Amino acid sequence: MDFNHTEDRAMLKDMVTRFLADNYALEKRNEAAESSEGFSREQWSRFAELGLIGALFSEEVGGFGGAGFDISVLFEELGRGLVVEPFLASAVLGGTMLAELGSDDQKAMIGDVISGEKLLAFAHGEPQSHYDLSHVETMARKDTGKWVLNGKKAVVLNGDSADALIVTARTAGSSWDEDGLSAFIVPANTDGLTVRGYPTIDGQHACEIDLNDVRLEESALLGKDGDAYPAIELSVARANVALTSEAIGLMEVCRDMTLDYLRTRKQFGVPIGKFQALQHRMATVLTEIEQARSAAINAAGRLDLSRREREMAVSSAKALAGRIGRLVAEEAIQMHGGIAMTWEYGLGHFAKRLIMLDHQFGDVDYHTVRFAEFSRKAT
Amino acid sequence: MDLNYTDEEIAFRDDVRAFLKAELPASVSDKVKGGKRLTKEDMDSWHAILNKRGWLAENWPVEYGGTGWNAVQQQIFDDETCAAGAPRIVPFGLKMLAPVLIKYGSEEQKKHYLPRILDGSDWWCQGYSEPGAGSDLASLKTRAVRDGDHFIVNGQKTWTTLGQYANKIFCLVRTSTEGKPQEGISFLLIDMDTPGITVRPIILLEGTHEVNEVFFDDVRVPVENLVGEENKGWTYAKYLLTHERTNIANVGANKVSLEHLKHIGRTQKVRGRPLIEDPLFAARLAQIEMELDAMATTNLRLLSSPDSVANAGPMSSMLKIKGTEIRQALNDLTRRALGPYAMPFVSEALETGYNEEPIGPDYAAPVSKDYFNNRKITIYGGSNEIQRGIITKMMMGL
Ligand SMILES: Cc1cc2nc3c(=O)[nH]c(=O)nc-3n(C[C@H](O)[C@H](O)[C@H](O)COP(=O)(O)OP(=O)(O)OC[C@H]3O[C@@H](n4cnc5c(N)ncnc54)[C@H](O)[C@@H]3O)c2cc1C
Ligand SMILES: Cc1cc2nc3c(=O)[nH]c(=O)nc-3n(C[C@H](O)[C@H](O)[C@H](O)COP(=O)(O)OP(=O)(O)OC[C@H]3O[C@@H](n4cnc5c(N)ncnc54)[C@H](O)[C@@H]3O)c2cc1C
Numbered sequence: 044m045d046f047n048h049t050e051d052r053a054m055l056k057d058m059v060t061r062f063l064a065d066n067y068a069l070e071k072r073n074e075a076a077e078s079s080e081g082f083s084r085e086q087w088s089r090f091a092e093l094g095l096i097g098a099l100f101s102e103e104v105g106g107f108g109g110a111g112f113d114i115s116v117l118f119e120e121l122g123r124g125l126v127v128e129p130f131l132a133s134a135v136l137g138g139t140m141l142a143e144l145g146s147d148d149q150k151a152m153i154g155d156v157i158s159g160e161k162l163l164a165f166a167h168g169e170p171q172s173h174y175d176l177s178h179v180e181t182m183a184r185k186d187t188g189k190w191v192l193n194g195k196k197a198v199v200l201n202g203d204s205a206d207a208l209i210v211t212a213r214t215a216g217s218s219w220d221e222d223g224l225s226a227f228i229v230p231a232n233t234d235g236l237t238v239r240g241y242p243t244i245d246g247q248h249a250c251e252i253d254l255n256d257v258r259l260e261e262s263a264l265l266g267k268d269g270d271a272y273p274a275i276e277l278s279v280a281r282a283n284v285a286l287t288s289e290a291i292g293l294m295e296v297c298r299d300m301t302l303d304y305l306r307t308r309k310q311f312g313v314p315i316g317k318f319q320a321l322q323h324r325m326a327t328v329l330t331e332i333e334q335a336r337s338a339a340i341n342a343a344g345r346l347d348l349s350r351r352e353r354e355m356a357v358s359s360a361k362a363l364a365g366r367i368g369r370l371v372a373e374e375a376i377q378m379h380g381g382i383a384m385t386w387e388y389g390l391g392h393f394a395k396r397l398i399m400l401d402h403q404f405g406d407v408d409y410h411t412v413r414f415a416e417f418s419r420k421a422t
Numbered sequence: 423m424d425l426n427y428t429d430e431e432i433a434f435r436d437d438v439r440a441f442l443k444a445e446l447p448a449s450v451s452d453k454v455k456g457g458k459r460l461t462k463e464d465m466d467s468w469h470a471i472l473n474k475r476g477w478l479a480e481n482w483p484v485e486y487g488g489t490g491w492n493a494v495q496q497q498i499f500d501d502e503t504c505a506a507g508a509p510r511i512v513p514f515g516l517k518m519l520a521p522v523l524i525k526y527g528s529e530e531q532k533k534h535y536l537p538r539i540l541d542g543s544d545w546w547c548q549g550y551s552e553p554g555a556g557s558d559l560a561s562l563k564t565r566a567v568r569d570g571d572h573f574i575v576n577g578q579k580t581w582t583t584l585g586q587y588a589n590k591i592f593c594l595v596r597t598s599t600e601g602k603p604q605e606g607i608s609f610l611l612i613d614m615d616t617p618g619i620t621v622r623p624i625i626l627l628e629g630t631h632e633v634n635e636v637f638f639d640d641v642r643v644p645v646e647n648l649v650g651e652e653n654k655g656w657t658y659a660k661y662l663l664t665h666e667r668t669n670i671a672n673v674g675a676n677k678v679s680l681e682h683l684k685h686i687g688r689t690q691k692v693r694g695r696p697l698i699e700d701p702l703f704a705a706r707l708a709q710i711e712m713e714l715d716a717m718a719t720t721n722l723r724l725l726s727s728p729d730s731v732a733n734a735g736p737m738s739s740m741l742k743i744k745g746t747e748i749r750q751a752l753n754d755l756t757r758r759a760l761g762p763y764a765m766p767f768v769s770e771a772l773e774t775g776y777n778e779e780p781i782g783p784d785y786a787a788p789v790s791k792d793y794f795n796n797r798k799i800t801i802y803g804g805s806n807e808i809q810r811g812i813i814t815k816m817m818m819g820l
Contacts, residue, residue, distance in 0.1 A: 168762055170763075171691050173690070173692045175693060178693070198763065198765055198782075239781075241781060243765040244790045247765070249765060310561075311558045311561075312558075315557075318807070321807070377805070377806075380556050381581050381801055384798050384801070385624055385627060386627055387624075391627025391794070394627070394794075395628075398794075402761065402762050402765050403765075408702050
């Protein structure tokens with residue numbers, strides 16, 4: 044076994060760290076987060092130029108990475124930098140769907156995604172689906188050689204900026220059937236598509252989507268009719284590897300800021316870190332972060348194993364990230380006292396993202412139950 | 423023992439209900455129930471309605487215009503007003519300063535200030551904390567130096583809640599540097615319009631303006647604004663804090679939060695079934711409900727105990743810890759009940775007059791904001807760590 048990153052990944056990590064330190068100050072990030080799209084197009088092109096989007100795709104589709112550890116190395120740094128640009132939506136979610144299901148023609152678009160010229164988003168979740176991946180009520184039917192889509196999609200990350208949406212819809216079966224789901228490429232300007240964008244509390248951007256008789260060419264279908272579920276599950280697994288790694292980066296920032304504060308903030312004539320009441324809790328925080336990191340490593344390293352092994356590792360990592368992320372965020376705020384509650388100090392922005400991560404692609408309870416379901420099935 | 427309300431208590435509850443039905447404006451209770459932001463006018467007008475009925479100063483003796491209610495009546499009133507969606511009473515004048523004035527203030531101070539608190543002429547804010555003096559309040563540095571019949575005040579206060587609305591601030595100031603740090607502190611009443619005072623907003627992590635910094639630059643305060651004796655302010659400050667803490671237990675508000683969460687649990691669906699039927703969620707909800715029920719009784723036990731004064735220190739600390747932890751647990755579970763709809767945050771949706779369709783369920787807009795904002799409740803009023811310190815110090819005999 045070897046817990047070190049390959050030389051290439053170590054270089055990638057260093058480069059991102061340096062780039063973010065030099066170019067991604069919190070005020071600039073917040074400015075981008077508050078803009079109409081919720082991120083900066085300029086930063087996005089620079090990330091593309093650095094090759095960071097390409098690092099999330101395999102060589103077969105024109106990238107130079109794409110493995111679980113590529114995702115985790117990059118997203119840990121993106122977490123540390125509190126990056127709001129659409130890596131998750133465009134490259135991990137949209138990109139995986141295209142790479143998994145696309146025909147050669149359809150995959151050609153990946154080049155533009157890697158160069159940053161085209162943005163994708165993944166329109167899968169629905170108002171009632173909570174986190175269930177198979178709960179799709181949006182319908183697609185064939186009508187005189189066209190696909191016609193009707194339904195609603197909820198909290199679609201960066202969907203208001205995407206050039207093309209990867210929309211899932213049911214072509215057979217009923218809610219919660221894994222069979223019968225299909226995926227379509229829907230250009231943003233398609234008639235019948237209504238997109239309502241909004242900011243999220245952690246500085247991201249998402250949207251609600253109405254599909255009202257959206258008519259698509261037959262060539263809009265990705266992969267085989269009714270067979271999209273395995274790709275959906277894989278895309279979300281990869282997204283959860285990204286999110287759990289992002290959580291590690293965020294937790295470590297909260298940890299470092301808090302350690303620093305415990306050493307410098309004086310009350311009763313001593314640094315507050317002298318109080319055992321805080322020391323022991325900080326020891327818990329440090330211990331738990333290591334657990335979250337190990338679980339994230341397990342998930343990244345098991346992405347290519349069997350479905351059961353992969354999904355158990357992913358659910359375990361996401362459940363731990365959810366539980367521990369909340370612990371770290373809440374303890375960091377509490378141990379800072381009032382200063383942590385302010386917009387200006389910065390810790391709160393990391394804490395908000397850390398807490399909201401739990402609301403993307405399954406929270407701690409959802410993944411605990413999911414883990415139990417996979418675990419009780421015989422191998 | 424008898425845990426049931428007496429006939430008189432039930433009659434009192436019905437009185438309160440009838441009053442709320444007749445007098446609480448729907449425009450205000452709709453805002454409270456919908457989690458919208460309240461304006462100063464909303465809070466002032468509710469105070470005025472209560473004052474007209476003689477019910478504003480719940481915890482004051484009758485002779486000063488208070489209700490003279492006993493603990494059970496206060497609890498009933500709290501439960502009913504919260505359930506009806508009444509705004510929370512702004513505590514600084516009514517629940518914090520007034521008890522200090524009543525116990526330690528001069529006759530002139532009582533005569534002048536108490537009626538002005540009741541009729542809304544004065545809006546008080548609390549000037550305790552400073553950048554270097556949070557938990558260690560006794561290390562405060564804001565100086566007040568005697569100059570004839572004035573004190574000259576210099577220094578800075580911070581975290582001043584709703585100071586942007588206030589025309590008065592009660593402050594702890596240092597009048598002596600001799601002896602123990604607690605011994606040189608005085609309790610001063612200061613007019614916010616006095617030259618030399620500057621108020622600057624602090625924006626909280628979810629973007630709201632709720633607290634402020636207050637700067638004092640050679641501010642002249644008449645000596646008659648000193649409460650009690652010079653250098654004895656620490657005693658009054660501590661007395662005030664025990665009042666602040668019981669108020670923070672907020673049993674009525676916790677009960678409303680619990681009911682709201684149940685409502686959300688019934689409407690949210692997981693796998694097509696109401697969330698409240700999900701065993702994991704149901705267990706989490708039940709745990710909170712059991713804790714809350716016990717805390718409500720702990721609260722009444724403290725308030726109605728004959729030796730409540732002796733126990734007020736550690737018991738009010740326990741209530742503060744439990745009240746705030748239960749509230750945070752409720753905020754947390756409510757946030758999680760929303761699933762992905764906890765994320766959208768359209769700040770304008772919290773203003774009245776916002777008429778666009780809500781994103782997700784109509785109760786979603788304030789939920790995550792409240793979760794983050796209420797991280798403050800285990801920090802302010804003496805952090806929960808400080809409360810635990812008080813409990814051990816007073817109860818362990820070490
Ligand atoms: C089943 C068993 C097997 C053992 N086997 C061995 C053995 O094979 N060889 C051997 O040498 N010893 C052995 N021990 C002894 C063991 O190492 C001691 O019990 C242990 O070091 C704790 O000491 P103590 O029991 O005297 O508790 P104390 O040291 O008196 O501690 C009492 C409590 O106070 C806490 N405490 C003490 N100091 C602090 C502090 N500074 N801060 C915070 N909390 C503190 C402790 O954590 C504990 O909760 C064994 C003990 C047990 C129970
Ligand atoms: C939203 C908000 C509103 C407020 N409103 C007001 C107001 O209106 N008026 C006013 O005067 N003040 C107000 N405060 C201030 C509040 O009372 C202080 O924030 C609080 O007393 C904590 O002080 P601090 O923030 O300086 O934290 P610190 O005292 O620096 O504490 C930092 C951390 O160290 C811990 N700690 C400190 N000492 C010890 C110890 N001995 N043992 C164990 N742990 C310890 C604390 O519990 C905390 O976790 C408000 C604060 C907030 C956040």
